[in-house]
Amino acid sequence: MNSSPRLDSEPLNGNSVACSLFLFVLAEKSTKKRLTRHKIYREQMNITALEAPLQLRPEASWVQFHLGISRHGLYSRSSPVVSALLHDMRHFPTISADYSQDEKALLGACDCTQIVKPSGVHLKLVLRLSDFGKAMFKPMRQQREEETPEDFFYFIDFQRHNAEIAAFHLDRILDFRRVPPAVGRLVNVTKEVLEVTKNEILQSVFFVSPASNVCFFAKCPYMCKTEYAVCGNPHLLEGSLSAFLPSLNLAPRLSVPNPWIRSYSLAGKEEWEVNPLYCDTVRQIYPYNGGSRLLNVIDMAIFDFLIGNMDRHHYEMFTKFGDDGFLLHLDNARGFGRHSHDEISILSPLAQCCMRNEDPTFQASQLPGLTVDPLGSSPTLRSLSVFDLTNQTSALSSTQLQYRGLIISSESTKPSRCRWVRRKAQQSVPLLRLVLRALDRRLQIVLETVRACVEAHGERSVVAEGAAEQSAPDPGPAHLAR
Numbered sequence: 001m002n003s004s005p006r007l008d009s010e011p012l013n014g015n016s017v018a019c020s021l022f023l024f025v026l027a028e029k030s031t032k033k034r035l036t037r038h039k040i041y042r043e044q045m046n047i048t049a050l051e052a053p054l055q056l057r058p059e060a061s062w063v064q065f066h067l068g069i070s071r072h073g074l075y076s077r078s079s080p081v082v083s084a085l086l087h088d089m090r091h092f093p094t095i096s097a098d099y100s101q102d103e104k105a106l107l108g109a110c111d112c113t114q115i116v117k118p119s120g121v122h123l124k125l126v127l128r129l130s131d132f133g134k135a136m137f138k139p140m141r142q143q144r145e146e147e148t149p150e151d152f153f154y155f156i157d158f159q160r161h162n163a164e165i166a167a168f169h170l171d172r173i174l175d176f177r178r179v180p181p182a183v184g185r186l187v188n189v190t191k192e193v194l195e196v197t198k199n200e201i202l203q204s205v206f207f208v209s210p211a212s213n214v215c216f217f218a219k220c221p222y223m224c225k226t227e228y229a230v231c232g233n234p235h236l237l238e239g240s241l242s243a244f245l246p247s248l249n250l251a252p253r254l255s256v257p258n259p260w261i262r263s264y265s266l267a268g269k270e271e272w273e274v275n276p277l278y279c280d281t282v283r284q285i286y287p288y289n290g291g292s293r294l295l296n297v298i299d300m301a302i303f304d305f306l307i308g309n310m311d312r313h314h315y316e317m318f319t320k321f322g323d324d325g326f327l328l329h330l331d332n333a334r335g336f337g338r339h340s341h342d343e344i345s346i347l348s349p350l351a352q353c354c355m356r357n358e359d360p361t362f363q364a365s366q367l368p369g370l371t372v373d374p375l376g377s378s379p380t381l382r383s384l385s386v387f388d389l390t391n392q393t394s395a396l397s398s399t400q401l402q403y404r405g406l407i408i409s410s411e412s413t414k415p416s417r418c419r420w421v422r423r424k425a426q427q428s429v430p431l432l433r434l435v436l437r438a439l440d441r442r443l444q445i446v447l448e449t450v451r452a453c454v455e456a457h458g459e460r461s462v463v464a465e466g467a468a469e470q471s472a473p474d475p476g477p478a479h480l481a482r
């Protein structure tokens, strides 16, 4: 188990969030030298300074997002914070940019033992916005409508920025609320990254391509070639912004290897791939031998099957919520790669853990967005219509709006770019329909799997009544901030 560095810290409260904000400002103020150097750099580069207003607002959407995290999920069902946060992440100017911690590990700038799996090819940046909120920026690496080639291994698959966005909306529709809010944005890599970053290494990896576009790449020990760079057009680069979780100091998280992890080598096979009774072993081992952890892993498998994500090597949890806290569905960039193929192996935790007796496999409330009727002649899904393009439910229109968010956010940009984005969006409409069809199809497979289990072992031993949270022996604190 790969645990986060500070498991023993005090519970997070509102004061400590405010305190950390002030510490941040103090830290920023105290690094005068660095700022001076940066100022000189900006003057040399003839860059107009984007001065950050040192104003911290406790009502800032990202602060409210952090304070609203509870043992039931990252935000509450009716939380107004999410839309405010999405708006702010899309519109607020950046005041700084840096590599993420795991990318820094590759540069020797931090302790590699604290990093789950450093990845250099996946260029991503941490952007700080003018309200001091942070977001993880994943740039567009391939055309939106491109399917992953059949011969690609999942671990060399591209990261898809739009998969991060779509996964957030699907997770929200399913009522899991375990994916940090994510939004699309056109980032001006010159103004919003190069001109605001204090990281000299990041500054040094910028270059202008033969087509006069501004590009940059990750400094990494392998595959550091300009063909792996990302480029603006000439400055604007489409990407996803995911809201940052509270820092590990304030809200420690565990990173746990997924028991159904895949082999990250060309020929290797993991035990779950060859042993159909693998779940019986997992079920006997802490923490999967009690509480709702195994059910949560099954939730995650269902989510991953729906989005087609084979890259769930670890999951993270807030330590404060204990063993039965929710699993964070972080990093969904390898979802939605192939709408024409359903990867059944992702459902293995659900299929293999179909229980024969005692402990029921499913909580009736497990898929809160779904009405699971495993014995019904045709499995029904309360929110099936949200995936149906012809059925305009409010949930659907919000999803579409977000898919179209990239177009909306481009309206303020240059006309040529607007036309380009609009053309792309038009091209992606048939794709959207294929993805929605895949979701419908996969949902039927999930419900079919549950039904087969019920048919084999009887409903009473498969489906339990009551919420998983209520059955937890020690529910722990309800709120991250209390």
Ligand SMILES: Nc1ncnc2c1ncn2[C@@H]1O[C@H](COP(=O)(O)OP(=O)(O)OP(=O)(O)O)[C@@H](O)[C@H]1O
Pocket: 100, 102, 116, 117, 118, 119, 122, 123, 124, 136, 180, 242, 243, 244, 245, 330, 331, 332, 333
């Ligand atoms: N929204 C977030 N807030 C805070 N930390 C995050 C967030 N998203 C990701 N991280 C941290 O950054 C790490 C890397 O992120 P992510 O997995 O999305 O990128 P990646 O390039 O796919 O990396 P890897 O190859 O390690 O999976 C995560 O394991 C997590 O600890």
Ligand SMILES: [Mn+2]
Pocket: 311, 331
């Ligand atoms: Mn990843």
